[in-house]
Amino acid sequence: MGLRKPAAREALHEVVERALPRDIEGLCAQLHLGNEAERRWAARDLAGVAAAVPVLGRRLRDEADPRVREALFTSLCASAGEAAVDELLPLLRGDDAQLRNGAIEALAAMPRAVGPRIAALLRDADPDVRILTVNLLGELRHEQVTPWLLQVLREDAEVNVVAAAIEVLAEVGGPEHVPALHDAVRRFPADPFIAFAAEAAAGRAGGG
Amino acid sequence: MRSATATRRPLISDADFLKFRDFFYRKTGIHFDESKRYFVDKRLVERIEATGADDFRSYFVGLRFESGGAELQELVNTMTVNETYFFRETYQFDCMVNDMLAEITRQRRPGSRIRIWSVPSSTGEEPYSIAIYLLERWRQIDDYEVEILSSDIDTQVLRQAERGVYSPRSVGQLPKPLLDKYFTRTGGGDWAISRDLVAAVEFSRVNLTDPADTRRFRDIDLIFCRNLLIYFDDLSRRVAAEAMFDAMSPGGFVCLGHSESMSRISPLFQVRRFADAMVYQKPLEGGRP
Numbered sequence: 215m216g217l218r219k220p221a222a223r224e225a226l227h228e229v230v231e232r233a234l235p236r237d238i239e240g241l242c243a244q245l246h247l248g249n250e251a252e253r254r255w256a257a258r259d260l261a262g263v264a265a266a267v268p269v270l271g272r273r274l275r276d277e278a279d280p281r282v283r284e285a286l287f288t289s290l291c292a293s294a295g296e297a298a299v300d301e302l303l304p305l306l307r308g309d310d311a312q313l314r315n316g317a318i319e320a321l322a323a324m325p326r327a328v329g330p331r332i333a334a335l336l337r338d339a340d341p342d343v344r345i346l347t348v349n350l351l352g353e354l355r356h357e358q359v360t361p362w363l364l365q366v367l368r369e370d371a372e373v374n375v376v377a378a379a380i381e382v383l384a385e386v387g388g389p390e391h392v393p394a395l396h397d398a399v400r401r402f403p404a405d406p407f408i409a410f411a412a413e414a415a416a417g418r419a420g421g422g
Numbered sequence: 423m424r425s426a427t428a429t430r431r432p433l434i435s436d437a438d439f440l441k442f443r444d445f446f447y448r449k450t451g452i453h454f455d456e457s458k459r460y461f462v463d464k465r466l467v468e469r470i471e472a473t474g475a476d477d478f479r480s481y482f483v484g485l486r487f488e489s490g491g492a493e494l495q496e497l498v499n500t501m502t503v504n505e506t507y508f509f510r511e512t513y514q515f516d517c518m519v520n521d522m523l524a525e526i527t528r529q530r531r532p533g534s535r536i537r538i539w540s541v542p543s544s545t546g547e548e549p550y551s552i553a554i555y556l557l558e559r560w561r562q563i564d565d566y567e568v569e570i571l572s573s574d575i576d577t578q579v580l581r582q583a584e585r586g587v588y589s590p591r592s593v594g595q596l597p598k599p600l601l602d603k604y605f606t607r608t609g610g611g612d613w614a615i616s617r618d619l620v621a622a623v624e625f626s627r628v629n630l631t632d633p634a635d636t637r638r639f640r641d642i643d644l645i646f647c648r649n650l651l652i653y654f655d656d657l658s659r660r661v662a663a664e665a666m667f668d669a670m671s672p673g674g675f676v677c678l679g680h681s682e683s684m685s686r687i688s689p690l691f692q693v694r695r696f697a698d699a700m701v702y703q704k705p706l707e708g709g710r711p
Contacts, residue, residue, distance in 0.1 A: 216557070216563050216564055216567075216568065217553055217556065217557065217563075217568050217569075217570065217619075217622040218535075218567045218568065218569055218622070219569070219621055219622050219623070219624055251668070254664075254668060255637075255668065258633050258664055258668070259633065261633070261661070280689065281667070281690060284664070284688060284689060284690055285664055287660075288657070288660045288661060288664055291657050291660065292657060292661070323656055323657055325489050326489055355486060355487050355488055355489055355491070356487055356489070357483075357487045359486075359487060385441070385444065385445070386486065388479060418437075418441075
């Protein structure tokens with residue numbers, strides 16, 4: 215007993231025998247057929263495989279196990295691009311909070327691909343989608359984040375969307391954005407929360 | 423001739439510091455209090471000048487909106503002190519021998535195997551510290567077969583780890599009796615670790631973000647992955663967390679560096695608070711992350 219150096223084959227053993235071949239077709243099939251561990255491995259092995267992105271997205275919508283979902287999200291992040299964005303955006307409209315939050319985190323990891331979709335998302339008829347989009351902006355490394363937030367302050371009719379934008383602007387904005395915050399307060403004169411949030415944001419932006 | 427303004431160093435205002443501190447904390451989990459103000463300002467100014475930014479504001483905007491994360495990585499490297507030595511952050515080793523191993527062995531028969539993975543190994547100080555801690559401070563060491571695996575992406579440091587020769591500074595935190603017991607003085611004034619300890623650790627080259635490297639690791643009960651993830655970008659952190667999760671036995675534990683947080687990387691693990699340390703646990707079978 216005590217310390218024991220493992221034999222190489224014991225410590226770093228080969229993967230167990232597989233029921234399906236480890237090619238794209240086999241892995242895509244395993245995404246739907248295997249147990250939780252096998253589905254996770256299939257998802258991880260498909261990371262960065264462009265042809266598998268639609269399959270990963272479909273599986274995400276059907277997958278109930280959060281451990282497998284996490285692997286699916288991570289693999290979609292590794293395949294960042296328009297196709298991955300196409301698979302992730304519909305999740306923002308779903309009822310499953312874990313999927314919505316996972317989608318925001320994954321989309322935030324692909325700023326070049328999601329950037330061209332932001333304008334349309336900020337015009338979405340569903341205010342919940344617009345709020346989630348603002349939340350996404352809070353995580354997104356993109357040079358247009360501030361202009362998009364200012365657009366929300368100027369144009370969005372829904373007070374909760376504007377409040378979310380003020381919260382994000384509090385962090386990314388500067389003194390030059392204080393007038394936009396004051397304009398937003400004037401758009402919602404009956405809402406004391408907007409005034410409070412804008413005042414706090416102006417203070418953090420250095421103009422309060 | 424350059425004007426006086428052209429050589430003026432950027433200033434970091436109180437508001438700049440607070441804004442940067444919040445941002446850096448969210449991205450790395452590293453929190454700087456006021457006592458670190460001089461340290462932070464000095465390194466921020468270095469990065470502002472190195473990138474050619476006009477001032478803090480333009481640097482911060484560039485930092486926040488860059489797509490690749492390269493400057494954030496530079497900043498992290500600048501803001502962190504990458505050093506290792508024997509018995510570094512021993513509170514997690516205390517947690518290992520006082521609590522985590524007790525949980526791991528609760529369902530194990532005496533004589534069964536316990537597998538510990540130290541990654542990155544760097545030059546070996548951490549895996550050897552784990553070995554010494556187990557031999558010296560875990561009463562049940564003779565009841566189980568403990569395997570220590572240690573990996574790094576850098577083959578040069580792996581060679582140094584297997585060579586096992588350390589500077590006086592590297593062994594400076596070791597209690598003298600342990601230094602005398604497990605090391606011998608070399609002619610050059612360094613300290614050579616016992617070959618028995620070298621023989622007890624299995625070193626290997628692994629890129630934690632490459633599934634082809636990590637899929638070979640299975641049934642790990644305890645992972646020490648300290649002060650590595652702060653150097654990764656967001657995607658690599660996620661991939662590394664996935665790799666650790668699949669390498670572990672249900673109920674196994676992960677120890678990260680004191681400034682790192684798995685909760686900000688992945689929902690796969692549960693937070694466990696013990697008397698000596700907060701660690702992360704892979705849920706037992708049937709448990710949900």
